[in-house]
Amino acid sequence: MPLPLYLLAMAVFAMGTSEFMLAGLLPDLASDLDVTxxxxxxxxxxxxxxxTVGAPLMAVLARDRPARSSLLGFVLAFLTxxxxxxxxxxFPILVATRVVAALANAGFLAVALTTAAALVPPDKKGRALAVLLSGTTVATIAGVPGGSVLGTLLGWRATFWAVAALCLPAAIGVLTGIPARPVETDEPGGPTLRAELGQLKRPxxxxxxxxxALVNAATFASLTFLAPVVTGTAGLGELWISAALVLFGVGSFAGVTVAGRLSDRRPGTVLALGGPALLVGWPALAVLADKPVALLALVFVQGALSFALGSTLITRVLYEAAGAPTMxxxxxxxxxxIGAAAGPLVAATTLGTxxxxxxxxxxxxxxxxxxxxxAFFAGLDGGCDQHGPAAS
Known part of the structure; x- marks a missing residue:
């Protein structure tokens, strides 16, 4: 895989750390800013x-610009x-900065996904995206627990400063590693914006x-509320929350890595095998949650299965949207x-049951x-195991 992919993954690591870090910072942050x-x-x-809003909006704004300048602009906005x-x-200003950071994150990821796919041969998209998304999985393994420890020792502001500092090498990496010329999808003669948006009419x-969205909703539904399961149902100490999150992150890294080698040519196999296993895993986790060893083992497995399916589906979206190269x-x-936002809302309704x-x-x-x-009624099964875009 080309070096620029790993430089993009570095930026995704910084942004992924920011996205998930608040779970361990909220009490300190709330006390400091005098809010509940x-x-x-x-x-x-x-x-x-x-x-959610920023992904298409930022992609539209960046579609006529070279990928490098867009990516660099998003990283610098995220840093600021x-x-x-x-x-x-x-607190209102902090809320505003989170919205700006999210817009920058969404824009970066939207352009980075397209750029990553353009940096490799057409039949290597899945592996390229696995490298890119490894930044997110490493963030769950190291960035989020590290940010939580830093926040505990030095306060929540130190974690925010640390994320800003992580953006500096990411910005240098983008500037030096991504070609200055526009990627192929930016060249004149490509589809119009209306044509690209028209792809959304394709069933x-x-x-x-x-x-x-559904698979990611399932992932975030449980991940968001994992802490009370660890400390309540399983009866473990608070330090085990970080351990469980790290296990989930290690599993997600393994899942993305394995799926990256299968999602281009055999996506149906990933769905056919991983889907039912993921379905069984969540209820099994609920039934065995009072047994710490089983709980921690299943957290790892569910992390692997969730990200294996999720990364495979991201790859399929890019294949299906081949007629919308910049979007x-x-x-x-x-x-x-949408899944990440909806999943916790759905899960929250079950807490009072x-x-x-x-x-x-x-x-x-x-x-x-x-x-x-x-997937069954749409015919997305093992029969879609073919080469490249035909697999879609």
């Missing part, structure tokens, strides 16, 4: 909404938002985007973030079941 923890939690919603957020004592593309990445980004803290795990199982039903 619930109010501070709206920072997460602001980021998710900014990501975190520097301002770290320095402010106003097959919408179906794959829906599948990606395809934004379609994948928007689908994933008899299932209690285990409700989100059952909700994840139902979301995966729905995804498999959609």
């Amino acid at each position: 923890v619930g109010t501070a939690g709206t920072l997460t919603s602001a980021f998710a909404i900014g990501m 938002a975190h520097a301002v957020g770290a320095a402010t004592s106003s 097959r593309l919408l179906m794959v985007m829906l599948l990606g 395809a990445g934004s379609y994948a980004t928007a689908a994933l973030n 008899p299932a209690g803290d285990l409700g989100p795990l059952w909700a994840s199982g139902l979301l995966v079941a729905l995804a498999l039903l959609v």
